[in-house]
Amino acid sequence: MKILVCISHVPDTTSKINFVNGDTEFDTNGVQYVINPNDEFGLTRAIWFQEQQGAKVTVVNVGGPDTEATLRKALAIGADDAIRVNATPTDGFFVAKQLAEVAKNGGYDLIICGKESLDYNGGMVPGMLAGLLNYNFVNSCTELTVDGSAAKASREIDGGKEVIATALPLVVGGQKGIVEEKDLRIPNMRGIMTARTKPLAVVEATGADNKTKAVKFEKPAPKSAVKMVSPDNLDELINLLHNEAKVI
Numbered sequence: 001m002k003i004l005v006c007i008s009h010v011p012d013t014t015s016k017i018n019f020v021n022g023d024t025e026f027d028t029n030g031v032q033y034v035i036n037p038n039d040e041f042g043l044t045r046a047i048w049f050q051e052q053q054g055a056k057v058t059v060v061n062v063g064g065p066d067t068e069a070t071l072r073k074a075l076a077i078g079a080d081d082a083i084r085v086n087a088t089p090t091d092g093f094f095v096a097k098q099l100a101e102v103a104k105n106g107g108y109d110l111i112i113c114g115k116e117s118l119d120y121n122g123g124m125v126p127g128m129l130a131g132l133l134n135y136n137f138v139n140s141c142t143e144l145t146v147d148g149s150a151a152k153a154s155r156e157i158d159g160g161k162e163v164i165a166t167a168l169p170l171v172v173g174g175q176k177g178i179v180e181e182k183d184l185r186i187p188n189m190r191g192i193m194t195a196r197t198k199p200l201a202v203v204e205a206t207g208a209d210n211k212t213k214a215v216k217f218e219k220p221a222p223k224s225a226v227k228m229v230s231p232d233n234l235d236e237l238i239n240l241l242h243n244e245a246k247v248i
Helices: 037-053 063-077 090-106 125-133 189-194 234-241
Strands: 002-006 009-011 033-035 056-063 081-086 110-114 137-149 150-157 160-167 172-175 200-204
Touching: 002 090, 002 125, 009 063, 033 037, 033 063, 037 056, 037 063, 037 110, 037 137, 037 172, 056 063, 056 090, 063 081, 063 090, 063 189, 081 090, 110 125, 125 137, 125 172, 137 160, 137 189, 160 200
Parallel strands: 002 056, 002 110, 056 081, 081 200, 110 172, 137 172
Antiparallel strands: 009 033, 137 150, 150 160
16 A cells, blocks of 8 residues: 655744744744644555555645755654655645646555644645545544555544545545544654665645635634622623633
Protein backbone atom coordinates (compact mmCIF):
# COMPACT_ATOMS: atom_id res chain seq x y z
CA MET A 1 0.00 0.00 0.00
CA LYS A 2 1.27 3.44 -0.95
CA ILE A 3 0.22 6.28 1.34
CA LEU A 4 0.52 10.00 0.65
CA VAL A 5 0.29 12.27 3.70
CA CYS A 6 -0.36 15.95 3.00
CA ILE A 7 1.54 18.23 5.38
CA SER A 8 0.75 21.88 6.07
CA HIS A 9 3.42 24.22 7.44
CA VAL A 10 1.59 26.33 10.05
CA PRO A 11 2.50 28.80 12.81
CA ASP A 12 2.87 27.40 16.30
CA THR A 13 -0.12 28.38 18.44
CA THR A 14 2.20 30.20 20.85
CA SER A 15 3.45 32.54 18.10
CA LYS A 16 2.36 36.17 18.10
CA ILE A 17 0.43 36.87 14.91
CA ASN A 18 0.71 40.17 13.03
CA PHE A 19 -0.14 41.44 9.56
CA VAL A 20 1.65 43.85 7.23
CA ASN A 21 0.96 45.88 4.06
CA GLY A 22 -2.36 47.23 5.24
CA ASP A 23 -3.33 43.94 6.92
CA THR A 24 -3.26 42.11 3.58
CA GLU A 25 -0.28 39.83 4.28
CA PHE A 26 0.82 37.64 7.16
CA ASP A 27 4.00 38.78 8.91
CA THR A 28 6.32 35.76 9.18
CA ASN A 29 9.04 37.52 11.21
CA GLY A 30 9.80 35.69 14.45
CA VAL A 31 7.14 33.03 13.85
CA GLN A 32 7.89 29.39 14.71
CA TYR A 33 6.37 26.85 12.30
CA VAL A 34 5.22 23.28 13.01
CA ILE A 35 3.43 20.41 11.29
CA ASN A 36 -0.29 21.14 11.22
CA PRO A 37 -1.72 19.17 14.19
CA ASN A 38 -4.47 17.44 12.18
CA ASP A 39 -1.83 16.39 9.62
CA GLU A 40 0.42 15.06 12.38
CA PHE A 41 -2.39 12.81 13.62
CA GLY A 42 -2.76 11.50 10.06
CA LEU A 43 0.98 11.01 9.66
CA THR A 44 1.13 8.99 12.87
CA ARG A 45 -1.64 6.73 11.59
CA ALA A 46 0.24 6.30 8.31
CA ILE A 47 3.38 5.28 10.22
CA TRP A 48 1.25 2.66 12.02
CA PHE A 49 0.26 1.23 8.59
CA GLN A 50 3.93 1.30 7.65
CA GLU A 51 4.95 -0.68 10.72
CA GLN A 52 2.02 -3.11 10.79
CA GLN A 53 1.28 -3.63 7.09
CA GLY A 54 4.47 -2.65 5.27
CA ALA A 55 3.03 0.49 3.69
CA LYS A 56 5.29 3.05 2.03
CA VAL A 57 4.68 6.55 3.38
CA THR A 58 5.39 9.71 1.37
CA VAL A 59 4.78 13.20 2.74
CA VAL A 60 4.01 16.18 0.51
CA ASN A 61 3.80 19.92 1.03
CA VAL A 62 3.00 22.89 -1.19
CA GLY A 63 5.38 25.68 -0.22
CA GLY A 64 8.73 27.37 -0.54
CA PRO A 65 12.16 26.22 0.68
CA ASP A 66 11.31 27.41 4.21
CA THR A 67 8.88 24.50 4.58
CA GLU A 68 11.58 21.86 4.15
CA ALA A 69 12.37 21.84 7.88
CA THR A 70 8.78 20.75 8.51
CA LEU A 71 9.08 18.01 5.89
CA ARG A 72 12.35 16.85 7.45
CA LYS A 73 10.57 16.55 10.79
CA ALA A 74 7.96 14.34 9.11
CA LEU A 75 10.80 12.23 7.71
CA ALA A 76 12.34 12.02 11.19
CA ILE A 77 9.00 10.80 12.55
CA GLY A 78 9.19 7.91 10.07
CA ALA A 79 8.03 8.84 6.56
CA ASP A 80 10.05 7.16 3.79
CA ASP A 81 10.39 10.14 1.47
CA ALA A 82 9.09 13.64 0.86
CA ILE A 83 7.93 15.87 -1.99
CA ARG A 84 7.80 19.66 -1.97
CA VAL A 85 5.76 21.42 -4.63
CA ASN A 86 7.66 24.65 -5.17
CA ALA A 87 4.83 27.18 -4.97
CA THR A 88 3.17 29.57 -2.55
CA PRO A 89 -0.09 28.01 -1.26
CA THR A 90 -2.39 30.84 -2.29
CA ASP A 91 -5.80 29.20 -1.85
CA GLY A 92 -7.47 25.85 -1.26
CA PHE A 93 -8.17 25.02 -4.90
CA PHE A 94 -4.61 25.82 -5.96
CA VAL A 95 -3.21 23.55 -3.21
CA ALA A 96 -5.63 20.74 -4.05
CA LYS A 97 -4.67 20.97 -7.73
CA GLN A 98 -0.97 20.62 -6.91
CA LEU A 99 -1.58 17.70 -4.56
CA ALA A 100 -3.77 15.99 -7.16
CA GLU A 101 -0.96 16.15 -9.71
CA VAL A 102 1.47 14.58 -7.23
CA ALA A 103 -1.08 11.87 -6.40
CA LYS A 104 -1.68 11.04 -10.07
CA ASN A 105 2.02 10.69 -10.74
CA GLY A 106 2.60 8.52 -7.65
CA GLY A 107 -0.35 6.14 -7.89
CA TYR A 108 -1.20 6.27 -4.18
CA ASP A 109 -3.81 3.99 -2.65
CA LEU A 110 -4.53 6.13 0.41
CA ILE A 111 -4.18 9.89 0.85
CA ILE A 112 -4.38 11.27 4.37
CA CYS A 113 -4.89 15.00 4.94
CA GLY A 114 -5.81 16.91 8.05
CA LYS A 115 -9.47 17.89 7.91
CA GLU A 116 -8.35 21.54 8.07
CA SER A 117 -5.20 23.57 8.69
CA LEU A 118 -4.58 25.40 11.91
CA ASP A 119 -3.91 28.75 10.24
CA TYR A 120 -6.82 29.29 7.82
CA ASN A 121 -9.30 26.61 8.97
CA GLY A 122 -10.74 26.45 5.46
CA GLY A 123 -11.40 22.70 5.48
CA MET A 124 -11.53 22.72 1.65
CA VAL A 125 -8.48 20.83 0.44
CA PRO A 126 -9.34 17.17 1.30
CA GLY A 127 -12.74 17.29 -0.42
CA MET A 128 -11.42 19.16 -3.46
CA LEU A 129 -8.54 16.70 -3.75
CA ALA A 130 -10.92 13.72 -3.67
CA GLY A 131 -13.09 15.38 -6.30
CA LEU A 132 -10.16 16.10 -8.64
CA LEU A 133 -8.94 12.50 -8.33
CA ASN A 134 -12.40 10.88 -8.29
CA TYR A 135 -11.40 9.00 -5.11
CA ASN A 136 -13.68 7.95 -2.28
CA PHE A 137 -13.67 10.49 0.56
CA VAL A 138 -14.22 10.45 4.33
CA ASN A 139 -13.91 13.70 6.27
CA SER A 140 -13.59 14.32 10.04
CA CYS A 141 -12.17 10.80 10.29
CA THR A 142 -11.49 9.53 13.83
CA GLU A 143 -10.76 5.85 13.10
CA LEU A 144 -9.28 4.12 10.06
CA THR A 145 -8.40 0.52 9.23
CA VAL A 146 -7.44 -1.02 5.88
CA ASP A 147 -7.69 -4.68 4.88
CA GLY A 148 -6.47 -5.24 1.34
CA SER A 149 -8.46 -2.86 -0.85
CA ALA A 150 -11.24 -2.45 1.73
CA ALA A 151 -11.26 0.35 4.30
CA LYS A 152 -13.36 1.02 7.36
CA ALA A 153 -13.57 4.50 8.83
CA SER A 154 -15.43 6.32 11.57
CA ARG A 155 -16.27 9.98 11.48
CA GLU A 156 -17.80 12.46 13.85
CA ILE A 157 -21.35 13.57 13.15
CA ASP A 158 -23.68 15.78 15.16
CA GLY A 159 -24.40 13.95 18.38
CA GLY A 160 -22.58 10.73 17.55
CA LYS A 161 -20.37 8.68 15.26
CA GLU A 162 -20.84 7.25 11.77
CA VAL A 163 -19.04 4.06 10.69
CA ILE A 164 -18.33 3.83 6.95
CA ALA A 165 -17.22 0.89 4.81
CA THR A 166 -15.48 1.99 1.62
CA ALA A 167 -12.71 0.98 -0.76
CA LEU A 168 -9.33 2.21 -1.90
CA PRO A 169 -8.30 4.53 -3.45
CA LEU A 170 -9.41 6.82 -0.66
CA VAL A 171 -8.86 10.37 0.59
CA VAL A 172 -9.24 10.89 4.33
CA GLY A 173 -9.60 14.17 6.20
CA GLY A 174 -8.22 13.15 9.60
CA GLN A 175 -8.29 14.69 13.04
CA LYS A 176 -7.61 13.81 16.66
CA GLY A 177 -8.98 10.32 17.24
CA ILE A 178 -7.45 8.77 14.14
CA VAL A 179 -4.69 8.48 16.74
CA GLU A 180 -4.61 9.95 20.22
CA GLU A 181 -2.20 12.63 21.41
CA LYS A 182 -0.33 10.08 23.52
CA ASP A 183 0.46 8.13 20.33
CA LEU A 184 2.13 11.04 18.50
CA ARG A 185 5.77 10.37 17.66
CA ILE A 186 8.61 12.59 18.88
CA PRO A 187 11.62 12.31 16.55
CA ASN A 188 14.55 10.62 18.28
CA MET A 189 18.20 11.21 17.45
CA ARG A 190 18.36 8.22 15.11
CA GLY A 191 15.28 9.44 13.26
CA ILE A 192 16.70 12.95 12.95
CA MET A 193 19.99 11.68 11.57
CA THR A 194 18.26 9.30 9.14
CA ALA A 195 15.96 12.07 7.92
CA ARG A 196 18.95 13.99 6.58
CA THR A 197 19.62 11.30 3.97
CA LYS A 198 16.02 10.44 3.02
CA PRO A 199 14.87 11.65 -0.43
CA LEU A 200 13.20 15.07 -0.58
CA ALA A 201 12.15 15.82 -4.14
CA VAL A 202 11.25 19.31 -5.32
CA VAL A 203 8.76 19.58 -8.20
CA GLU A 204 7.46 22.65 -9.94
CA ALA A 205 3.81 23.63 -9.69
CA THR A 206 1.31 22.79 -12.37
CA GLY A 207 -0.89 25.53 -13.83
CA ALA A 208 -3.96 26.30 -11.72
CA ASP A 209 -6.21 29.31 -11.30
CA ASN A 210 -6.65 30.91 -7.91
CA LYS A 211 -10.34 30.80 -7.10
CA THR A 212 -10.14 33.07 -4.05
CA LYS A 213 -8.01 35.97 -2.83
CA ALA A 214 -7.42 37.28 0.68
CA VAL A 215 -8.34 40.96 0.69
CA LYS A 216 -7.70 41.78 4.34
CA PHE A 217 -7.00 40.11 7.68
CA GLU A 218 -8.36 41.29 11.00
CA LYS A 219 -7.44 40.18 14.49
CA PRO A 220 -10.16 39.36 17.01
CA ALA A 221 -11.23 42.34 19.10
CA PRO A 222 -9.42 42.52 22.46
CA LYS A 223 -11.36 41.26 25.42
CA SER A 224 -13.13 43.94 27.43
CA ALA A 225 -12.26 44.61 31.04
CA VAL A 226 -13.79 42.38 33.69
CA LYS A 227 -16.61 43.92 35.71
CA MET A 228 -16.74 42.94 39.33
CA VAL A 229 -20.19 42.63 40.89
CA SER A 230 -20.81 42.37 44.59
CA PRO A 231 -22.33 39.00 45.56
CA ASP A 232 -25.03 40.95 47.40
CA ASN A 233 -26.10 42.88 44.31
CA LEU A 234 -27.97 40.27 42.27
CA ASP A 235 -30.11 42.88 40.51
CA GLU A 236 -27.02 44.47 38.93
CA LEU A 237 -25.69 41.05 37.93
CA ILE A 238 -28.95 40.15 36.22
CA ASN A 239 -29.04 43.55 34.48
CA LEU A 240 -25.50 43.12 33.13
CA LEU A 241 -26.13 39.56 31.94
CA HIS A 242 -29.33 40.61 30.23
CA ASN A 243 -28.45 44.00 28.70
CA GLU A 244 -24.67 43.84 28.14
CA ALA A 245 -23.65 40.19 27.86
CA LYS A 246 -27.07 39.31 26.41
CA VAL A 247 -26.86 35.74 27.65
CA ILE A 248 -30.21 35.72 29.44
